[in-house]
Amino acid sequence: xxxxxxxxxxxxxxTMKTRHLIMLSLGGVIGTGLFFNxxxxxxxxxxxxxxxAYLIGALVVWLVMQCLGELSxxxxxxxxxxxYAARYLGPATGYTVAWLYWLTxxxxxxxxxxxxxxxxxxxxxxxxxxxxxxxxxxxxxxLNIISTRFFAEGEFWFSLVxxxxxxxxxxxxxxxxxxxxxxxMAPRRRACAISPPKAGSRTAAxxx
Numbered sequence: 001x002x003x004x005x006x007x008x009x010x011x012x013x014x015t016m017k018t019r020h021l022i023m024l025s026l027g028g029v030i031g032t033g034l035f036f037n038x039x040x041x042x043x044x045x046x047x048x049x050x051x052x053a054y055l056i057g058a059l060v061v062w063l064v065m066q067c068l069g070e071l072s073x074x075x076x077x078x079x080x081x082x083x084y085a086a087r088y089l090g091p092a093t094g095y096t097v098a099w100l101y102w103l104t105x106x107x108x109x110x111x112x113x114x115x116x117x118x119x120x121x122x123x124x125x126x127x128x129x130x131x132x133x134x135x136x137x138x139x140x141x142x143l144n145i146i147s148t149r150f151f152a153e154g155e156f157w158f159s160l161v162x163x164x165x166x167x168x169x170x171x172x173x174x175x176x177x178x179x180x181x182x183x184x185m186a187p188r189r190r191a192c193a194i195s196p197p198k199a200g201s202r203t204a205a206x207x208x
Contacts, residue, residue: 013148020152027159029061030166031108036115113137 016024042050068081077083082101086094113136117129143154 015147015149016152020156023156023159023163024152027155027162030159030162031112034166035119109140 038050041053045053071081071084075084075087080098080101082094082098084094085097113133114129116136117132120132121127121129143151
């Protein structure tokens with residue numbers, strides 16, 4: 001996607017590149033709930049129930065985005081998706097949708113700041129949560145107020161950090177399963193230690 005140098009036909013200046021849009025899409029769907037609530041959901045509903053819930057949610061989001069994508073291609077508009085509600089359902093509906101969307105992200109942003117503050121307390125327990133909320137609020141405000149290109153670049157790197165973190169967590173979570181598999185496949189009467197023995201504790205081992 002190439003950047004344009006002038007505004008033409010009432011359209012906004014395009015300063016985002018393809019890599020920005022891709023990482024914004026990936027990072028936008030990765031919220032704090034994935035890191036803070038997934039464990040609770042798994043402990044409550046089990047692995048199968050959690051997977052089923054995520055699949056149902058993903059299907060609903062995919063259907064909505066398919067419809068929105070078709071509208072965006074058929075009728076490109078300068079603005080958010082509330083313009084389609086205003087065109088087909090009336091100006092009042094479009095106005096309501098726009099404000100509800102703003103309110104949704106305002107509440108979500110506040111919860112994200114709070115979750116980030118609790119996360120930072122793991123490394124800095126002496127710093128209050130509200131200080132981290134103010135710091136992250138200032139960072140996000142600075143990214144948005146400077147320029148669109150600066151915002152896109154910042155979101156690109158933040159989203160990349162989230163994606164790399166998830167991939168690293170998946171690999172680290174797969175290690176215990178691989179160790180257990182090797183233990184079960186060990187020859188008869190051969191023990192494979194899961195963890196090194198410690199003084200005064202039993203050695204975790206499995207025997208066939």
